[in-house]
Amino acid sequence: MSFLVLNNIKKSFGQTQxxxxxxxxxxxxxxxSFLGPSGCGKTTVLxxxxxxxxxxxxxxxxxxxxxxxxxxxxxxxxMVFQAYALFPNMTVADNVAFGLKxxxxxxxxxxxxxxEMLKLISLEHLAERYPYQMSGGQQQRVALARALAPKPQVLxxxxxxxxxxxxIRVSLREEIRQIQRQLGITTVFVTHDQEExxxxxxxxxxxxxxxxxxxxxxxxxxxxxxxxxxxxFVGTLNxxxxxxxxxxxxxxxxxxxxxxxxDSIGAMKSGDKVSVALRPxxxxxxxxxxxxxxxxGAVISSHFLGSVIxxxxxxxxxxxxxxxxxxxxxxxxxxxxxxxxxxxxxxLLLVRD
Amino acid sequence: MKTSKILAWAxxxxxxxxxxxxxxxxxxxxxxxxxxxxxxxxYSTVFSDIQFRxxxxxxxxxxxFTIIFGMLLVVPTAYWVRLRLPQMRPVVEFITLLPxxxxxxxxxxxxxxxxxxxxxIPFTGSTQGTNVLxxxxxxxxxxxxMYRSVDTAMRAIDVRTLxxxxxxxxxxxxxxxxxxxxxNVMSGVLSGAFITFAIVMGEFTMAALLNRPAFGPYxxxxxxxxxxxxxxxxxxxxxxxxxxMGLLQLVSRFSKTAPLRP
Numbered sequence: 001m002s003f004l005v006l007n008n009i010k011k012s013f014g015q016t017q018x019x020x021x022x023x024x025x026x027x028x029x030x031x032x033s034f035l036g037p038s039g040c041g042k043t044t045v046l047x048x049x050x051x052x053x054x055x056x057x058x059x060x061x062x063x064x065x066x067x068x069x070x071x072x073x074x075x076x077x078x079m080v081f082q083a084y085a086l087f088p089n090m091t092v093a094d095n096v097a098f099g100l101k102x103x104x105x106x107x108x109x110x111x112x113x114x115x116e117m118l119k120l121i122s123l124e125h126l127a128e129r130y131p132y133q134m135s136g137g138q139q140q141r142v143a144l145a146r147a148l149a150p151k152p153q154v155l156x157x158x159x160x161x162x163x164x165x166x167x168i169r170v171s172l173r174e175e176i177r178q179i180q181r182q183l184g185i186t187t188v189f190v191t192h193d194q195e196e197x198x199x200x201x202x203x204x205x206x207x208x209x210x211x212x213x214x215x216x217x218x219x220x221x222x223x224x225x226x227x228x229x230x231x232x233f234v235g236t237l238n239x240x241x242x243x244x245x246x247x248x249x250x251x252x253x254x255x256x257x258x259x260x261x262x263d264s265i266g267a268m269k270s271g272d273k274v275s276v277a278l279r280p281x282x283x284x285x286x287x288x289x290x291x292x293x294x295x296x297g298a299v300i301s302s303h304f305l306g307s308v309i310x311x312x313x314x315x316x317x318x319x320x321x322x323x324x325x326x327x328x329x330x331x332x333x334x335x336x337x338x339x340x341x342x343x344x345x346x347x348l349l350l351v352r353d
Numbered sequence: 354m355k356t357s358k359i360l361a362w363a364x365x366x367x368x369x370x371x372x373x374x375x376x377x378x379x380x381x382x383x384x385x386x387x388x389x390x391x392x393x394x395x396y397s398t399v400f401s402d403i404q405f406r407x408x409x410x411x412x413x414x415x416x417x418f419t420i421i422f423g424m425l426l427v428v429p430t431a432y433w434v435r436l437r438l439p440q441m442r443p444v445v446e447f448i449t450l451l452p453x454x455x456x457x458x459x460x461x462x463x464x465x466x467x468x469x470x471x472x473x474i475p476f477t478g479s480t481q482g483t484n485v486l487x488x489x490x491x492x493x494x495x496x497x498x499m500y501r502s503v504d505t506a507m508r509a510i511d512v513r514t515l516x517x518x519x520x521x522x523x524x525x526x527x528x529x530x531x532x533x534x535x536x537n538v539m540s541g542v543l544s545g546a547f548i549t550f551a552i553v554m555g556e557f558t559m560a561a562l563l564n565r566p567a568f569g570p571y572x573x574x575x576x577x578x579x580x581x582x583x584x585x586x587x588x589x590x591x592x593x594x595x596x597x598m599g600l601l602q603l604v605s606r607f608s609k610t611a612p613l614r615p
Binding site for chain 1 (some may be wrong): 510511514515517518519520521522523524525528532533536537
């Protein structure tokens with residue numbers, strides 16, 4: 001049986017339904033990210049797990065125990081907020097000790113645990129500092145230690161890296177993942193940053209308009225997006241509008257090119273419109289490149305980006321971008337030039353709307 | 354020097370003269386009780402007057418009660434409005450501003466009509482009852498300042514997130530309020546307290562019409578019957594106000610909160 005189970009969760013604010021039929025099972029020790037744009041309902045789901053919001057319908061259970069009737073302070077959940085939320089009147093040590101003091105733990109146990117937590121985040125030397133005397137990254141590490149100190153059964157991270165600068169964000173996300181692995185704590189992480197989600201998650205839930213569009217490993221989400229939304233939100237996928245030519249042979253037309261798909265379109269009729277996705281890194285200009293499919297189009301633009309050259313070609317009115325690694329002998333395509341793009345048919349993914 | 358700079362300095366000098374000359378005049382006059390020499394006789398007369406001590410003590414006590422009960426009303430209200438009823442904020446702000454636009458005399462006549470000895474709540478029927486009514490009326494008068502100072506302090510600390518952070522760590526309401534919120538809005542609470550103290554110490558209308566022996570009516574009484582003592586009392590009243598303002602500045606300087614990050 002799964003550890004954290006969200007069963008048919010719905011949430012409405014007035015007439016607006018922000019979470020619709022959300023189902024999810026999370027295993028013990030798993031790191032799951034909720035990924036989606038602002039307003040997709042990811043934070044609302046997290047807040048329902050925390051108990052800050054009550055589901056309009058559905059149940060949330062942790063380790064088989066129904067959480068709906070429990071108040072936030074009875075759930076034994078740790079949470080890290082985007083705005084750090086450290087208590088400004090308390091030192092770092094007092095902040096970390098807060099949850100333990102509230103739980104009525106003996107002083108000796110509190111002191112040991114606080115030291116342990118500060119060692120975990122490598123901030124033992126700042127125990128007596130106040131939050132306003134620390135950088136954003138340090139404050140967020142203290143917030144993480146504070147959330148972990150009472151040994152919660154689940155850790156919730158609500159966009160904890162959003163307020164930090166890029167460099168700190170990368171190092172802190174690695175630190176969070178390493179600590180999570182070390183403690184084996186079940187973690188739910190909310191983010192709108194796909195790179196963050198892809199780099200640290202065991203599984204990702206891509207949310208769109210209150211629903212989970214796709215749940216899968218980072219590899220599955222990136223390489224096999226289930227919907228057009230997932231394909232466009234995760235990475236910089238090309239979406240090509242194609243027309244079915246022969247459903248039995250799985251062939252579609254993209255401009256002047258007819259290609260064969262690996263995904264079955266047998267249920268469709270000739271002339272139906274389908275959306276096909278292709279990753280920018282999947283195609284190559286080289287005739288000797290690995291591939292069984294070639295499409296031809298006119299170059300719209302080509303930009304030298306240092307390590308890669310990003311070229312955009314027109315395929316039946318669809319702009320299709322692809323990247324070529326920089327090399328001394330590479331020739332940058334010029335706008336108006338006709339170009340052939342070679343790739344594996346298996347790289348073309350049929351996506352539903 | 355540019356003409357605009359000269360004009361700026363000139364207008365500042367006019368402002369300072371307008372403000373300080375009467376004060377210096379009052380101070381100087383308060384020191385001239387003894388003929389031909391400066392002395393503190395007026396102050397010594399005032400301090401030795403038993404009525405001064407009793408009215409000053411009474412007003413201090415009233416100010417203390419006003420601050421305690423005012424804060425017990427304002428802090429949870431401001432907290433609750435920020436946390437659970439943000440849509441009610443304009444309404445609460447409007448209500449708290451009313452004492453600034455309704456004259457004190459109108460408010461006190463309203464009180465006398467509603468709470469006289471033959472009403473359902475006969476506050477004025479006894480001395481203690483009238484004292485309670487006086488504290489309540491002072492609370493009303495200080496509401497605009499108290500609410501604003503507390504509300505501003507709460508805005509600076511993001512009350513909602515702090516409450517949620519404490520709640521998820523297992524804290525219950527009393528712990529959240531007294532260990533996480535109250536200490537962080539203490540600068541606002543104390544600012545409101547000092548302003549309230551200054552208002553109550555000089556207030557005349559409410560105390561006079563409720564017939565209570567407060568410092569305001571005493572100032573008026575002395576002003577009508579003596580020469581040098583009213584000037585000494587005016588200087589004392591100014592000193593109290595400035596002391597309150599100084600403490601207010603001191604408190605905000607020692608606040609442990611830093612400005613919020615963007």
